[in-house]
Amino acid sequence: MTVSLDIDNIAAHYGSTQVLKDLSLSVKAGELVSLLGSSGCGKTTTLRLVAGFLTPTSGTIRLGDRDLTRLPAHQRDIGLVFQNYALFPHLSVLDNVAFGLKQRKIEPAERTRRAKAMLERVGLADFADRLPGALSGGQKQRVALARALVIEPPLLMFDEPLSNLDAKLRVDMRVEIRKLQRANGTTSLYVTHDQEEAFSISDRVAIMNAGRIMQLDTPEVLYQRPANAFVARFVGFxxxxxxxxxxxxxxxxxxxxxxxxxxxxxxxxxxxxxxxxxxxxxxxxxxxxxxxxxxxxxxxxxxxxxxxxxxxxxxxxxxxxxxxxxxxxxxxxxxxxxxxxxxxxxxxxxxx
Amino acid sequence: MTDRIHPLLAVFAGLVFLFLVGPLVIMIGASLSDTNFLTFPPRGLTLHWFTHIFEVTAFKTTAITSLELAFAGTFLSLLFGIPAAYALNRFRVELPSWLSTVYVLPILIPEIVFGFSLMKSVTIDSGFPVWLTLLIGHALLVLPYSVRVVSASLAAFDFSIEEAAISLGSPPLKTFFTIVLPNIRAGVIAAFILAFITSINDVSVSLFLTGPGISTLPIQILAYMEQFFDPTMAAVSVLLMLLTVGVMAIVEATLGLTFLTK
Structure with a gap:
């Protein structure tokens, strides 16, 4: 079951500084939308609001027919992939992947079966018993991806997931992320500052500046028909x-x-x-x-x-x-x- | 081929080592002396003074009090210190920067002043029983170690790991116990040991808070010395030292001593 994410008129403040200004954004069911912009543009704040790590000062966030706005983060059922992987250092790769299933009270045998199947899909079946510390950056990000996907969340969110990888691996991983996202048809929100990455992976891209979305459109339209001077400069006019x-x-x-x-x-x-x-x-x-x-x-x-x-x-x-x-x-x-x-x-x- | 050490540096390092280790050697020697006064080098060799410790009831009862206080005080300091350290690190940006300094005040202000103010406020004004007063005093005295050492561990902890667990459906409090605590375990153990050693060796704060019938081992050693000047004190000191060395050995074996100094 795929659902849409609807962010309606949210504002956010850090202390007295307003970091998001009445931002609205809809991600259609099964779609991958990127938030693209330089640091401080509000893209990560938007993601953290949806994840529930921040509370908006106004506006609503809905996922399908669920209102997430005031829901505690642990009840939101969102798969998150972090820039620095955020694997649990004291748990084996298998236990990392099974963690979300354990929270969902899936019985141990079934948990292990599903976690192993997911590790198989990201090509890390042989690494199940290792600790995260023994993995390379690319392998860690695959485990993080498996951990987020195995709970079959209605929404996947990526926070600069490839920034810590080298150039070659970045290209391989973004293709892989896109394949897995397509195969599962999971609605996804992807945060990045890398234009090539955003354009290559996304159905639509929101170019952000100073807490606002400057333009939200397909990569083709953004690249050829920017709507304003900011976006035009951003895409190389x-x-x-x-x-x-x-x-x-x-x-x-x-x-x-x-x-x-x-x-x-x-x-x-x-x-x-x-x-x-x-x-x-x-x-x-x-x-x-x-x-x-x-x-x-x-x-x-x-x-x-x-x-x-x-x-x-x-x-x-x-x-x-x-x-x-x-x-x-x-x-x-x-x-x-x-x-x-x-x-x-x-x-x-x-x-x- | 190793770098040559400057002879002056070697002499200096040797002297420092001598001053650090010398008193310990003298004390061990004195504790073995077959005389009824403290002397070094020992004349004759005997373990009599070690057995004598256990014949003096005051040593036994105060040792038990000291251990109780050290365990309970350390436990209390961790009970309050770990959440404090967590908050100080998790909300570093939101909290005022002076707040973390408040938690180290008991080490910053002279222990005599700290002990006296506790006596005035807790013993005299509040009328708490002696044992409870001592416990509060010890818990406060070692709180800085709990907060600082656990803080050092948390400073190296990546809080996005906690967020990852929460996003996967683990409630915040459960996440603290299943994800955060296992990853700062070494810091908690180190804090426990430092706090425990500080508590068991404390004189100045305890001095103000002890009362009729209740005393701690270091105070008892002082009191004993005022009456008798025999090697028993040296023997007690050696035992206290062995306890500390024993704890350190456990730390070294499990975590490595560098953990305490970094």
Missing amino acids: ENLIPMVVKARENGALSAEAPGGALLQLSEAEFGPIPDRFVLATRADGLLVQREGAGIPVELGLRTYLGRAYQYQTTSVAGDLIANGSLSEPFSPGDRAVLVPKPEQCCILKPEA
Whole structure:
């Protein structure tokens, strides 16, 4: 049975500091949603509120038809995987995995059978009698995963589970976590500061900043169509150019960049475009040309990316970063124009 | 090839060792002397003074009182000290930083002052019976060891382990006994031993709190010395020392002595 997690308008304070501001979030049944953001953005606080280690100052948390808001943590029935594994050092791997079943008064023989079956699934059947201290980081995290999964919780939560592992193992483990989560169809909330990790593993990602969700969407949409300047910068749109619409006709419009360059855009492609907007592009979205209709810039530092040259540039529109072709290299100090490629651009509301 | 030790350092270390061990050697020697006064080196060898201890009833009764106080006082100090240490570590961020200092006050203030204030407040003002007063005094005296040593263990304890257990359905109090306590076991044992040794060797606090008919062994040794200056005291001291060495040997065998010094 899979259920949804519904966080409705929760606020949280540490002393007099407000760390979450009326945050709402729904994780659909069987879905994996990541909370992504830098440290202090409120993602871990959100997870701890759902786990019951913190109490919200207002708002409600529901799991299926159960109201968790005031329920003690030990009655919430949530599988938790911690960054530092949090295995019980004095218990064997098998007893670690069986711990949750013991709390559920499952009889010893059945407990052992289920714990062993789960260890088999994470590939650690031979390690049942070891103490956690004798395991590697990756093995410890597998035990932690087995321990959380064996109680068949309606909700799984991960708190930066891969941060303490090396790069190669991180990739292997996130694939494994995703496989197990899919196989069980368990609703999951995943906290991380690693964008690649969040995007690769999640059905949807909530990008958080200063106690708020800035955008909640599929990784594809977040990556290609960020909804605001914060998310745009977060997913690597280096260039945010303020634009003013000069003329409109039948959804085709002409917008002016600082310095007077005109750019032709179509609302058929971008949807309704306000009179003032921000054009967001990655470095790949700007063509570097000797002359033509574009934003005039002075080229600065040139770095070699393998597939292109990247230029740091200065212009009346601010410092812009653009990737130019390998066949036609420019030198620092050269004058050039940058021409946005509309298909790689995003239209954002101007920042307040 | 080892590093050369500077000769002055060797002399200095040797002197320190001599001053530490010398009195113990002298006391052992004196306890074996076949004279009815304290002397070193011993003249003649006898175990008479060791058997004599058991003929003096005051030594036996005060020894029993001392052991009772040490066990009960240490137990009480752990009963209050472990939860205090837990709270101080678990809520380190929320609690004011001076709070942990309060728990070490009994070691910080002079024991004479501590003993006197206890006598004034517990014995005179509250009129508690002597044994109970002694027990309260000893429990308070050793409380700092319980709190500090258990705290040191808890400082190294990862509280997310506790959260993991709670998330798996174990209620908080049960989690404390099944998950937290087993992982700070070494600290609790060390605290017990330190507190026990402190209690059994205490003179200054007990001095103020003893009353008619009830005394502790160290006080009795002092009282005996005022009347008799024979090697019995040396023999009692040797036995007390052996008790301490015995406890240390157990610590060394189970936990390693480095545990007490870190």
